[in-house]
Amino acid sequence: MLDNLALYAHFPWCVKKCPYCDFNSHPMPEKVDWRGYVDALLIDWNSQNEALQNEALKEKSSKPETHRFGITIASIFLGGGTPSLFEAPHFSHLLQSIPLAYNAEITMEANPGTTEHTNFSTYHAVGINRLSLGAQSFSDASLAKLGRIHSADETTIAFENARNGGFDNINIDLMWGLPQQTVDDALNDIRRAISLQPEHISWYQLTIEAKTEFAVRTPLLPKEQTLADIEKYGLELLGDAGYGRYEVSAFAKPGKACRHNINYWQFGDYVGIGAGAHGKLMNSAGQIWRYAKPHQPRVYLKNSQVTKNTLVDSQQLAVEFMMNALRLLDGVSFDQFTHTTGLAWKEIETTWLSLVEQGLVRADRCATTPTGLRYLDSVVGKFIN
Ligand SMILES: C[S@@+](CC[C@H](N)C(=O)[O-])C[C@H]1O[C@@H](n2cnc3c(N)ncnc32)[C@H](O)[C@@H]1O
Ligand code: SF4
Structure with missing residues (x-):
């Protein structure tokens, strides 16, 4: 990636x-x-x-x-x-x-x-x-x-x-x-x-x-x-x-x-440089890492190579993905979920289908309906394990 x-x-x-x-x-x-x-x-x-x-x-x-x-x-x-x-x-x-x-x-x-x-x-x-x-x-x-x-x-x-x-x-x-x-x-x-x-x-x-x-x-x-x-x-x-x-x-x-x-909303990878900047990258083993640079400009100026890395565990991944992708009015394809998280769609399919039944998300795409967009926080909340 x-x-x-x-x-x-x-x-x-x-x-x-x-x-x-x-x-x-x-x-x-x-x-x-x-x-x-x-x-x-x-x-x-x-x-x-x-x-x-x-x-x-x-x-x-x-x-x-x-x-x-x-x-x-x-x-x-x-x-x-x-x-x-x-x-x-x-x-x-x-x-x-x-x-x-x-x-x-x-x-x-x-x-x-x-x-x-x-x-x-x-x-x-x-x-x-x-x-x-x-x-x-x-x-x-x-x-x-x-x-x-x-x-x-x-x-x-x-x-x-x-x-x-x-x-x-x-x-x-x-x-x-x-x-x-x-x-x-x-x-x-x-x-x-x-x-x-x-x-x-x-x-x-x-x-x-x-x-x-x-x-x-x-x-x-x-x-x-x-x-x-x-x-x-x-x-x-x-x-x-x-x-x-x-x-x-x-x-x-x-x-x-x-x-x-x-790119952020599609849960794509990005590099962050500068005081307090964040980055997110998938490595060659398919793991997703987030990292952050020192907040204080004077600390960053002393050593800008310092980085705090955190591995995103698979429990968090689905909710983080939805938090971003569902902000897009047209959402993303179902394939994008697997492509950017490494998780299989079937892991969240039951939750998705129940939201489809409630009229909050679409059946054909990873996207909200207009009603779902109004209640975005609660839709995303359903993906918290
Ligand atoms: C990172 S800020 C930087 C913009 C630039 N420094 C400026 O203020 O002119 C980007 C945008 O976030 C929005 N923003 C910042 N704080 C906000 C808040 N508490 N609620 C809503 N929007 C906010 C503002 O519209 C701002 O222009
Ligand atoms: S403090 Fe700076 S970054 Fe924040 S809104 Fe004001 S000008 Fe923009």
Whole structure:
């Protein structure tokens, strides 16, 4: 499973920490050794690449009929934190060492508060071909409540600069269910996003994550009925504007779904580099390993080769697979289950058939029905042993 891998690279610093965010993001210290961090990423990548090459050799000797050899990277996600704090030559340095597949998708996350004067063409010139812009909302009042460092106008300027800089594949991240948000507020956010005509919109419901500032001082959130209305009318708006919903929170113009994220949802393998990054790989013996890199940037900078590995046991595999695959509106084929978990479909067939009878999943494919999607957590829960 080593060709067409996905690679996630984490950039852990932000101008400031947002009160709702539980990603591995850290307020930027006064002095950052940008080049030092990229060098640590390269050391991390090179050591993982060497191990992957060894696995590829074993795979080749156990399956001599395979023609392919070595690894290629089909998509890269430069995520954060705030990767857009790094300048383009740093990415160039990193990308030059990665064996890219033809037409690889390379996404960078950008915070509009760091890009007002950015010349996006420099990012485009080093090979980044997809941009994910963290708009969150187009209401300045909501942005202030979210502790964001930018205004709605700055997001619009960043978007236009990105277009003028050559980006023809742009995602806008929006959140809904924001503090004191009304249905009209949420729909206006979607309308403003649509008016920019991005290729992709991610529309996440705000969740209150443990250990965040919002968990300690939870703001006043919209009531259940308001949330239900936002969801109903928001989905209609996005659909009417030509954004097809292909995953719970992901909407795209035709052909513009995010290939990198689809790989996660299809339970594909991926390599993770950077502070707090995670990876998941099936080895030549068919075992599935997850691993994590040290969270703290300063620990990672000292030794970026340290990795904590965990073998995923077969009990966990089915539920982890369903947790991902059933988020896709079209799900995956039944074969994909065996292909990515190494388990036989018959191991979960009884559970599946009882869900089919309840009208929650499809009989012809590993996918939910519209009703099942609404009760996704409980559907996935049925696969916990
Ligand atoms: C890894 S974050 C990074 C984006 C970038 N740093 C920014 O904020 O502009 C990716 C996206 O996750 C979403 N997100 C973060 N925390 C969330 C939360 N608690 N609930 C829902 N969505 C969240 C936001 O839309 C955010 O843009
Ligand atoms: S800018 Fe993005 S990654 Fe950083 S703290 Fe805010 S939401 Fe999290």
